[in-house]
Amino acid sequence: MKTPFVTKDQLEAIAAKYPTPFHLYDERGIRANARRLNAAFAWNPGFKEYFAVKATPTPAILKILREEGCGVDCSSRTELMMAGRCGFRGPEIVFSSNDTTAEEYRLADRLGAVINLDDLTHVDFLEQVDGHIPETIFCRYNPGGVFTLGASKEGFQVMDTPGDAKYGMTRPQIGEAFQRLKAKGARTFGIHAFLASNTISNEYYAALAGILFRLAVELKEETGCHIGYIDLSGGIGIPYRPEQTANDIAVIGEGVREQYESILVPAGMGDVRLFTELGRFMLGPYGCLVTRAIHEKHIYKEYIGVDACAANLMRPAMYGAYHHITVMGKENAPCDHKYDVTGSLCENNDKFAVDRMLPRIDMGDLLVIHDTGAHGHSMGYNYNGKLRSAELLLREDGSVSLIRRAETPEDYFATAVWDS
Numbered sequence: 001m002k003t004p005f006v007t008k009d010q011l012e013a014i015a016a017k018y019p020t021p022f023h024l025y026d027e028r029g030i031r032a033n034a035r036r037l038n039a040a041f042a043w044n045p046g047f048k049e050y051f052a053v054k055a056t057p058t059p060a061i062l063k064i065l066r067e068e069g070c071g072v073d074c075s076s077r078t079e080l081m082m083a084g085r086c087g088f089r090g091p092e093i094v095f096s097s098n099d100t101t102a103e104e105y106r107l108a109d110r111l112g113a114v115i116n117l118d119d120l121t122h123v124d125f126l127e128q129v130d131g132h133i134p135e136t137i138f139c140r141y142n143p144g145g146v147f148t149l150g151a152s153k154e155g156f157q158v159m160d161t162p163g164d165a166k167y168g169m170t171r172p173q174i175g176e177a178f179q180r181l182k183a184k185g186a187r188t189f190g191i192h193a194f195l196a197s198n199t200i201s202n203e204y205y206a207a208l209a210g211i212l213f214r215l216a217v218e219l220k221e222e223t224g225c226h227i228g229y230i231d232l233s234g235g236i237g238i239p240y241r242p243e244q245t246a247n248d249i250a251v252i253g254e255g256v257r258e259q260y261e262s263i264l265v266p267a268g269m270g271d272v273r274l275f276t277e278l279g280r281f282m283l284g285p286y287g288c289l290v291t292r293a294i295h296e297k298h299i300y301k302e303y304i305g306v307d308a309c310a311a312n313l314m315r316p317a318m319y320g321a322y323h324h325i326t327v328m329g330k331e332n333a334p335c336d337h338k339y340d341v342t343g344s345l346c347e348n349n350d351k352f353a354v355d356r357m358l359p360r361i362d363m364g365d366l367l368v369i370h371d372t373g374a375h376g377h378s379m380g381y382n383y384n385g386k387l388r389s390a391e392l393l394l395r396e397d398g399s400v401s402l403i404r405r406a407e408t409p410e411d412y413f414a415t416a417v418w419d420s
């Protein structure tokens with residue numbers, strides 16, 4: 001069973017001040033989770049989490065994470081600007097982009113961000129654009145093929161297809177990139193890879209670490225480069241479905257430590273610092289989308305219309321993603337009604353749930369759509385003239401702060417050229 005981090009009474013009080021829909025984040029949960037992550041990797045001196053800004057690019061959230069010792073992982077110009085405006089500098093920023101523009105590399109260089117090159121051709125491109133190669137540089141690796149892990153204890157198999165992914169360099173290319181970067185003045189190298197997304201398995205990170213640690217040993221022998229960093233990137237998942245079991249970050253940290261001690265330490269590489277770039281794991285469960293039932297419709301199926309739509313949360317429409325729904329005040333009522341819960345877009349995929357068994361929903365009921373803290377509000381868009389909602393933060397002391405106002409029609413009209 002999934003339980004919201006707020007009660008119905010709390011939500012009604014919040015909704016009296018900030019009209020639905022809105023995204024609500026849980027400061028207490030965010031901080032406690034960040035501390036668990038840092039504790040799980042405390043054995044590695046220099047460990048640092050770089051929160052993937054794209055998951056939740058909201059200054060108040062980034063500031064909380066910074067207070068917990070996190071940096072930021074950016075992949076675009078505006079994400080870099082956001083990081084800069086929030087006070088992140090130099091090695092607090094990793095720039096893991098792809099198909100990167102000259103302007104983006106210039107800004108990353110100006111901020112002193114750690115640059116992670118996605119392709120061999122970017123070695124020369126970066127040098128041309130920035131006029132130099134930084135002393136510390138990362139390269140992104142793509143081993144190709146299919147990445148699989150056996151079924152986890154819940155029976156979910158992890159599978160992804162790096163061979164179809166646009167990211168990273170092949171094995172020969174990353175060796176060549178290191179040689180060329182070294183010749184151009186790079187001194188300390190990092191290796192990065194992202195092989196599977198939203199993994200519900202304590203084994204993913206250890207398996208990835210094994211691949212990257214062995215590669216690091218090979219690259220050190222082959223190129224003589226000093227490898228100072230390994231960036232395990234994102235991909236640790238969250239249990240969107242109530243029957244899934246959450247990953248145990250302490251077990252994950254230990255799994256990576258075993259690989260570190262059996263591969264890197266014997267190779268004399270016990271000084272390698274580990275980075276992570278988690279997005280979903282850091283924020284996903286600590287945000288929800290709060291919406292109200294405003295219509296019911298009985299045709300060939302039963303529909304509940306809510307005041308949020310896919311413009312507020314795109315994952316269900318885009319990938320058929322499951323997001324659990326709690327009807328507030330009816331947590332213990334039997335789930336004896338089958339509904340499609342829909343938004344108002346003129347797109348038939350604008351459904352937060354399809355054929356979902358829920359308690360009977362009455363007009364005016366508040367619905368909590370769970371696990372929207374990452375890749376939720378940030379994937380929003382303006383199709384059909386829909387406006388993105390506000391973001392609110394439930395503070396540790398129980399108070400609520402507005403951390404992003406809702407868009408207004410004037411925001412929507414602002415980019416139009418009216419008198420052309």
Ligand SMILES: *Cc1c(COP(=O)(O)O)cnc(C)c1O
Pocket residue numbers: 052054055073075096097194197198233234235236277278279280281374
């Ligand atoms: C999206 C992304 C992440 C975060 O992924 P999650 O699945 O949210 O953990 C990390 N690194 C890079 C380069 C990304 O593009």
